[in-house]
Amino acid sequence: MMPVLDIEGLTVDFTARMGTHHVLKNVNLRVERGEIVGLIGESGCGKSTLAMSVLDINTRNRHMSGQIRFMGEDLQKLNREKMRELRGRHIGFIPQASMNALNPLVRVKKQFIETIRAHVDMPEKEMLALSRDMLSLVSIDPERMNAFPYEFSGGQRQRLMIALSMLLSPELIIADEPTTALDAMIQLQIIDLLKNTAREKNTSLLVISHDLHTISRICDRIYIMYAGRIVETGTKEEILRSPRHPYTQKLLSSRLPLMVEPVRVKGIPGRPPSTLKVYQGCEFLERCERSFELCREKKPPECTGRARVSCHLCHVEG
Ligand SMILES: Nc1ncnc2c1ncn2[C@@H]1O[C@H](COP(=O)(O)OP(=O)(O)OP(=O)(O)O)[C@@H](O)[C@H]1O
Numbered sequence: 402m403m404p405v406l407d408i409e410g411l412t413v414d415f416t417a418r419m420g421t422h423h424v425l426k427n428v429n430l431r432v433e434r435g436e437i438v439g440l441i442g443e444s445g446c447g448k449s450t451l452a453m454s455v456l457d458i459n460t461r462n463r464h465m466s467g468q469i470r471f472m473g474e475d476l477q478k479l480n481r482e483k484m485r486e487l488r489g490r491h492i493g494f495i496p497q498a499s500m501n502a503l504n505p506l507v508r509v510k511k512q513f514i515e516t517i518r519a520h521v522d523m524p525e526k527e528m529l530a531l532s533r534d535m536l537s538l539v540s541i542d543p544e545r546m547n548a549f550p551y552e553f554s555g556g557q558r559q560r561l562m563i564a565l566s567m568l569l570s571p572e573l574i575i576a577d578e579p580t581t582a583l584d585a586m587i588q589l590q591i592i593d594l595l596k597n598t599a600r601e602k603n604t605s606l607l608v609i610s611h612d613l614h615t616i617s618r619i620c621d622r623i624y625i626m627y628a629g630r631i632v633e634t635g636t637k638e639e640i641l642r643s644p645r646h647p648y649t650q651k652l653l654s655s656r657l658p659l660m661v662e663p664v665r666v667k668g669i670p671g672r673p674p675s676t677l678k679v680y681q682g683c684e685f686l687e688r689c690e691r692s693f694e695l696c697r698e699k700k701p702p703e704c705t706g707r708a709r710v711s712c713h714l715c716h717v718e719g
């Protein structure tokens with residue numbers, strides 16, 4: 402079956418006064434029909450840039466190459482009108498820090514109705530019924546439709562955003578850090594809700610996070626991103642049980658699993674490389690304890706459909 406989202410060789414640069422920022426480098430990523438895929442990496446590695454490239458937003462000073470296909474269609478060939486139609490109706494987006502994305506001064510009901518009206522022609526009664534159904538699905542009492550967003554808690558606002566993004570039954574939802582800024586218990590509720598709603602509606606889900614431990618529980622497959630590159634990809638089991646890239650291994654050991662108190666945050670020592678520099682060898686080199694000569698001289702092979710790890714070590718070991 403045709404993948405819902407198929408990204409091939411995506412490279413994104415931004416020109417700025419200080420020079421060119423190389424943010425995404427030859428990224429290959431796929432989301433199949435009905436699949437839940439995680440995109441995981443540290444802050445600044447390019448996750449949101451990937452999401453925004455798919456949605457064609459944040460285009461200022463952006464230079465992009467490679468291909469993004471959605472339901473088989475090359476997105477770069479679509480005009481603005483078609484792209485707008487795609488966003489919201491066919492691709493739902495839950496932006497980063499989205500619990501604050503609702504307009505606090507507009508009643509929930511109105512925001513839901515306007516979202517539907519922007520894309521489909523439907524009698525008001527049906528729009529209301531649809532909105533009520535979606536609210537029930539995310540366990541928010543439909544009777545509260547007349548309330549203002551500020552009358553809901555952060556976790557509830559995140560539920561509202563999930564409901565809003567799913568209103569028009571899009572084929573794909575992109576959720577950018579859907580649980581950040583929520584406490585641990587609510588985080589788990591929200592990601593389970595995302596999963597259940599996606600499964601219920603047979604929606605594919607690309608979920609972005611810096612938190613491998615929390616997000617992995619709902620994913621079928623995972624992509625690990627480092628400094629704008631996919632360094633490892635695999636099924637959830639492969640990534641969690643037998644991580645091969647030293648970065649993935651560090652991500653996994655950098656924190657105890659959620660719910661084990663007290664949570665110990667070690668982080669990974671060192672900093673990611675500058676987006677302004679172009680590196681000849683592996684970008685993880687400086688933070689890797691297992692690097693050897695080749696790592697400095699030559700880029701490891703890219704992750705493609707077949708190769709699932711981008712590391713000289715793994716290719717030497719086989
Ligand atoms: N318009 C732009 N101009 C210049 N640099 C940009 C632009 N947009 C993003 N960047 C840079 O791209 C890099 C990746 O940013 P991005 O927001 O994609 O990271 P992220 O992985 O989503 O991080 P976080 O987890 O903190 O949200 C950052 O260094 C950022 O400064």
Ligand code: NI
Binds near residue numbers: 448449577
């Ligand atoms: Ni981000």
